[in-house]
Amino acid sequence: MRRIAKKIACSIAIVAVISSSTQQAGAATNTNQLVTDAQNAGTILKWAISVEGSADFKTRPYNQYNIAKKTILAAENAALNVSTSEKLSVQAKLVEPKIHVKRAQAYIDAITSSEKIKELTYNLQKAISSEDLNQVESAYHTATAEYRKQVKLLDRVYGQSTRDGIRNAVKPAMEKLINQVNYDVTVKMHLDKASNNIQENKLEEAAFELEKADYYLNLKDAKFTFKNLLTKTYADILESLPLKPLTVFTDGKNTVTINFSKMYAIPLIGFEAGQFKISRETIQSAKLSEDKKSVIITTSDLNPSTYYTVTWKDHKLEFATEAKPDTTGILLSETNVAYMETTNNRIYSAKLTNSDGSPYVGRVRVSLTDANPTNETTTSSTARITSANGNFGTAGQEATTYTDQNGNLFFIIEAGNLTSVTYVQPIIQKLNGNQTSKKASITHFLQLQNTSGFYKLGINGSHIFLENDYLYSVGFKYKWDSNDLFFIRGQNVPQEVFERALSNGDALMVGYEVRDENISTWNITIDVTEAAKVEITNPAHTPVTYDGSSYMISGTGQAEYTVHLYQNGIFLGTTKVDANGEWTYGSVSLLQNEANKFEAYQYAPGKDGHNGEGSENPTSPANAIINEGAFASTKITLNDVDNNGITISDTIDFTFLNPSYGHQFKKDLAGSLTINDGFGRTAVVKVDYIDGDTLKVVDFVTTEPKFTHNSASLIIVGTTGVVNQNQLAFNVKVTNSNGPVILSSVK
Numbered sequence: 001m002r003r004i005a006k007k008i009a010c011s012i013a014i015v016a017v018i019s020s021s022t023q024q025a026g027a028a029t030n031t032n033q034l035v036t037d038a039q040n041a042g043t044i045l046k047w048a049i050s051v052e053g054s055a056d057f058k059t060r061p062y063n064q065y066n067i068a069k070k071t072i073l074a075a076e077n078a079a080l081n082v083s084t085s086e087k088l089s090v091q092a093k094l095v096e097p098k099i100h101v102k103r104a105q106a107y108i109d110a111i112t113s114s115e116k117i118k119e120l121t122y123n124l125q126k127a128i129s130s131e132d133l134n135q136v137e138s139a140y141h142t143a144t145a146e147y148r149k150q151v152k153l154l155d156r157v158y159g160q161s162t163r164d165g166i167r168n169a170v171k172p173a174m175e176k177l178i179n180q181v182n183y184d185v186t187v188k189m190h191l192d193k194a195s196n197n198i199q200e201n202k203l204e205e206a207a208f209e210l211e212k213a214d215y216y217l218n219l220k221d222a223k224f225t226f227k228n229l230l231t232k233t234y235a236d237i238l239e240s241l242p243l244k245p246l247t248v249f250t251d252g253k254n255t256v257t258i259n260f261s262k263m264y265a266i267p268l269i270g271f272e273a274g275q276f277k278i279s280r281e282t283i284q285s286a287k288l289s290e291d292k293k294s295v296i297i298t299t300s301d302l303n304p305s306t307y308y309t310v311t312w313k314d315h316k317l318e319f320a321t322e323a324k325p326d327t328t329g330i331l332l333s334e335t336n337v338a339y340m341e342t343t344n345n346r347i348y349s350a351k352l353t354n355s356d357g358s359p360y361v362g363r364v365r366v367s368l369t370d371a372n373p374t375n376e377t378t379t380s381s382t383a384r385i386t387s388a389n390g391n392f393g394t395a396g397q398e399a400t401t402y403t404d405q406n407g408n409l410f411f412i413i414e415a416g417n418l419t420s421v422t423y424v425q426p427i428i429q430k431l432n433g434n435q436t437s438k439k440a441s442i443t444h445f446l447q448l449q450n451t452s453g454f455y456k457l458g459i460n461g462s463h464i465f466l467e468n469d470y471l472y473s474v475g476f477k478y479k480w481d482s483n484d485l486f487f488i489r490g491q492n493v494p495q496e497v498f499e500r501a502l503s504n505g506d507a508l509m510v511g512y513e514v515r516d517e518n519i520s521t522w523n524i525t526i527d528v529t530e531a532a533k534v535e536i537t538n539p540a541h542t543p544v545t546y547d548g549s550s551y552m553i554s555g556t557g558q559a560e561y562t563v564h565l566y567q568n569g570i571f572l573g574t575t576k577v578d579a580n581g582e583w584t585y586g587s588v589s590l591l592q593n594e595a596n597k598f599e600a601y602q603y604a605p606g607k608d609g610h611n612g613e614g615s616e617n618p619t620s621p622a623n624a625i626i627n628e629g630a631f632a633s634t635k636i637t638l639n640d641v642d643n644n645g646i647t648i649s650d651t652i653d654f655t656f657l658n659p660s661y662g663h664q665f666k667k668d669l670a671g672s673l674t675i676n677d678g679f680g681r682t683a684v685v686k687v688d689y690i691d692g693d694t695l696k697v698v699d700f701v702t703t704e705p706k707f708t709h710n711s712a713s714l715i716i717v718g719t720t721g722v723v724n725q726n727q728l729a730f731n732v733k734v735t736n737s738n739g740p741v742i743l744s745s746v747k
Helices: 002-048 062-081 084-130 133-154 160-168 171-199 203-217 227-240 495-501
Strands: 245-250 255-260 276-278 283-288 294-299 307-312 315-320 330-332 338-341 345-352 363-370 384-388 398-402 408-414 422-430 437-439 443-448 453-458 470-473 476-479 485-488 491-493 507-512 521-526 535-538 544-546 550-556 562-567 570-576 582-589 595-603 622-628 633-639 651-656 670-676 682-691 694-703 715-720 744-746
Touching: 002 062, 002 084, 062 084, 084 133, 084 171, 133 171, 171 203, 171 227, 203 227, 203 245, 203 345, 245 307, 245 315, 245 330, 255 307, 276 283, 276 294, 276 535, 276 550, 330 422, 330 437, 338 345, 345 422, 363 384, 363 408, 384 398, 398 408, 408 422, 453 470, 485 495, 491 495, 495 521, 535 595, 535 622, 550 595, 550 622, 562 582, 570 582, 670 694
Parallel strands: 338 443, 443 476, 485 521, 544 622, 633 744
Antiparallel strands: 245 255, 255 294, 276 307, 283 294, 307 315, 330 345, 345 408, 363 398, 363 422, 384 408, 422 437, 422 443, 453 507, 470 476, 485 491, 507 521, 535 550, 550 582, 562 570, 562 595, 595 622, 633 651, 651 694, 670 682, 670 715, 682 694
């Protein structure tokens, strides 16, 4: 029985082997056919997506694509039943059909993408045809955003000729329209921002946007479709922009430059130094820059490490001088520490010059450092640069850009961290041979107090911002509004009385409410306010010599008091001291060639009087004297030391007009005289200060051929840098008005 069982088992095994071999042979035959079908389908698909075949860049070969995918899948499933070596063979044979399927997918996607691009092109063209810039901008942004995504699909098509064919069917038309209105949309965006900034009284930002719009409008290679419309819109917005001083630059010596929001188009009749005021200094001249957007002011010598306020009409700007003469050639428009909320940003501006004073036109790097006073090491700040000279890129702590043709640099920074105080100080560095650098002013990005509660605050006067209704204390900004209640030692007072009383040294108890609609309480528990004395601060010095028809008279006093102003004993009028303790009467007409004596008295609210009667200090008014008249001479004498006429080492003595004015040459002046020999030939001589009325010839700058050094008719016809103690320039015209003053030779 066992033998029979073994025979049966053996027979079954033999049959199984024969059956398995037969099935594998059949599976292999079937798989080979399916692979061949897949290869053929792949080839058909290849020619359906090729420009050399039937591709027309419009028809999607869905049928060929689906057949190729199905036959490949069938071949792969059949290969599951063959040997390992056969599977590898099948996989190798299916590589090419799979490539054609992948390429066909890219081709089909590209056709779909091209149809979307055609629709975007149609919509953009329709918007352009409407001549409505709002529609153009909307369609442009939609088109360009979607186009950037869709155009990538076009570039995935295989084969240069096929790829070019499908791209050329849609890309040129779209890109042509984009290029047609690219600059139009860019300018419109800047103009819209400028208009919005003007409405929000952000004039510096508005001027910045208008400058960028003007740059593109005048860009040589820029192409516009709506340039006339944009130019008119630009003009309208520029017209609506108030003329206002925005930034101040100084060389730290005796030149101050004020940059205005736009061209100073006020008629130049009467344009003179008297329209401006700089605290504690005398202004002798003011002239417009070539682009008429800046006024260059000549002052008396500025003190180092000193804060100044420049005033024009009702506008005031602060600036500070350096402790030492600045040799970096980097002039900063804002030198004061700024306090801003963490949700705001700050615009910095600088003017860069070469060693010879010409504009520095080149690369510059701006980097941000942590200016936290508790941080002893220089580290990166959490603040970020968001724009540098109009180049908007990824925000970071460093940016490299180029100055414009006038050497100007503008950049914008933001806090970066909205939930904590950020102290940041930018460093500006020229990327030239010397790579000089300079630190700009610090910006404190303050976190607005976001927790309601009771706070006991000590007040530092430099951190009170009455114009913007807030104060800064212990790392937080506290804001008040007309909805709040105000007290002085528990006595309820109007908001304006509270603000007048708030000063350095005060102590407050504040019941602070975060929500504006809720009522915060502000109680000055310690009030150290005292009545301020009336002062005339412009002119900054008295007496002062000045050559002009008008002068701005202003000063300081007690807030809300009234100032009475007199000129040579004649009542001029009254003006009120503002909340900051400053008053301005305006540009007063000066008596010509006379001493103009001014007196100012101040009166408490509700009081009045004449000639100081009833004022706070009736016997000691504020005084100032402006000696109006030219710094000129009635006689000029040449001390000819070697009897050869005017030569190096000769000295020149001046007898000044208006002796009572006390004219003297400015100490240490170094200037030049242009001298005519009476025969039409000139020489320019360099002169140095000897004493109050004597200059010494130290060099000949230029000498025309045949200039007669020993002429008896040497006449001064021009000067440079020859000024008196108040920086008043020597007036050649007045000196020679009664006939040329001859340099009388003294041997």
